[in-house]
Amino acid sequence: MIILDREFVRQHLTYEACIPLMRAAMIALSRGETIQPLRSILKLADGHMFGIMPGAMGESGSFGAKLVSVFPENASLGRQSHQGVVLVFDAETGAPTGLVQAGEVTAIRTAAASAAATDALARPDAASLAILGCGEQAGTHLEAISKVRELKRVTVWGRSLIKAQSFAARMSRKTGLAVTASPTVQACVEDAGIICTVTAAQEPILKRDWVSRGAHINLVGSSYAGPAEIDTPLVVASRFIADYRPGVLAQGAEFLRAKEAGLIGDNHIHAEIGEVFDGKAEGRANRDDITAYKSLGHVVQDLASAAFLLERAGQLGMKPVSF
Known part of the structure; x- marks a missing residue:
């Protein structure tokens, strides 16, 4: 399994790359080409939350989930308010193939999706x-x-x-x-x-x-x-x-x-x-x-971003770690 940290996400998931990724992911979602149940949100103490977002990029595509915590006060402490992982599984073997830092993915893909919407609607x-x-x-x-x-x-x-x-x-x-x-x-x-x-x-x-x-x-x-x-x-x-x-x-x-x-x-x-x-x-x-x-x-945005990053990691010769 390839593990990608926050710095790798920040360096390679650029807005120029992510905005078209979000357009494609949302088109696939609206066409019914993806599988995505509604997220589950657990409300924790002190206004904290834990979100579970499973999904698949089509019946034969890669699948996985984003597991993310939301601690709003983190921003004032120099930490990300959204922290977690995107876990990606291989469609053929069912094996986990990638673990991607979710806080940075969320920060970038959310803004990229808004930018794509702005381009279409403003x-x-x-x-x-x-x-x-x-x-x-x-x-x-x-x-x-x-x-x-x-x-x-x-x-x-x-x-x-x-x-x-x-x-x-x-x-x-x-x-x-x-x-x-x-x-x-x-x-x-x-x-x-x-x-x-x-x-x-x-x-x-x-x-x-x-x-x-x-x-x-x-x-x-x-x-x-x-x-x-x-x-x-x-x-x-x-x-x-x-x-x-x-x-x-x-x-x-x-x-x-x-x-x-x-x-x-x-x-x-x-x-x-x-x-x-x-x-x-x-x-x-x-x-x-x-x-x-x-x-x-939506998790299709996270999975599309993670797939892009894992492909980039492969191009750079990054080797999986044993799991």
């Missing part, structure tokens, strides 16, 4: 990005989305203005973009063409009245039924795109709140993003649409 001339949250996913989303749009303005908001300012300075140096911190969510998203919500908010922080016509929103921070980052009027007003329809119907918190209020039905999910990528469904219908991509994250 206005072609969208050049302003607002990021709500200033943790690890905020940084990866800035980097990934800069690969699909020529950004001229980037703003960031965090519950701590000091942390947001530190993030802005760090990412300005890293990307060469002018990143500025905003004191409020409303100021952050003003006139933004692209908005990413990557927070641990339990209740909505982004309101419909603050979002400009024609904006595109990536909803990323809430990955299970419960916490919500945007208010119900914004869900209702948006052209709502799911990463995976069954997942959003079961675990998409913002969607479920609007549905429980009786303001939308299941048909408010306009399409899956894989259907948009595949040309089977229209994404943005006109310039004034507010589009919303609900990202829950």
Whole structure:
């Protein structure tokens, strides 16, 4: 079995490689070419969680699972909030063939999937990005989305203005973009063409009245039924795109709140993003649409990333270790 650490993932799973991987994985998911039950989430003490995500890249393809813990406070301690492994098995022998550090895979593939969705759904001339949250996913989303749009303005908001300012300075140096911190969510998203919500908010922080016509929103921070980052009027007003329809119907918190209020039905999910990528469904219908991509994250994204990394390891001559 080949074991790939965080540094290997960071070095080889570039956004240029991962964005097309995510497009292909989500097309396969929407076509029904993969096998993916809904994830299981164990709620632990002190707000911690443990997720189990099994899946297969088709009936005859490689299969495996991501096992990941979520400890939100880790970000303030210099550790990844998501930690774990992606375990890959061989389709012919059933033997485990790869063990890949999942924290870095999650950080990169989540942002790459949002970038792919942004490329398909945001206005072609969208050049302003607002990021709500200033943790690890905020940084990866800035980097990934800069690969699909020529950004001229980037703003960031965090519950701590000091942390947001530190993030802005760090990412300005890293990307060469002018990143500025905003004191409020409303100021952050003003006139933004692209908005990413990557927070641990339990209740909505982004309101419909603050979002400009024609904006595109990536909803990323809430990955299970419960916490919500945007208010119900914004869900209702948006052209709502799911990463995976069954997942959003079961675990998409913002969607479920609007549905429980009786303001939308299941048909408010306009399409899956894989259907948009595949040309089977229209994404943005006109310039004034507010589009919303609900990202829950799915194991096919992890397995596609792991397969790419294991192939790269083989090309580099890395030898399996006994298991």
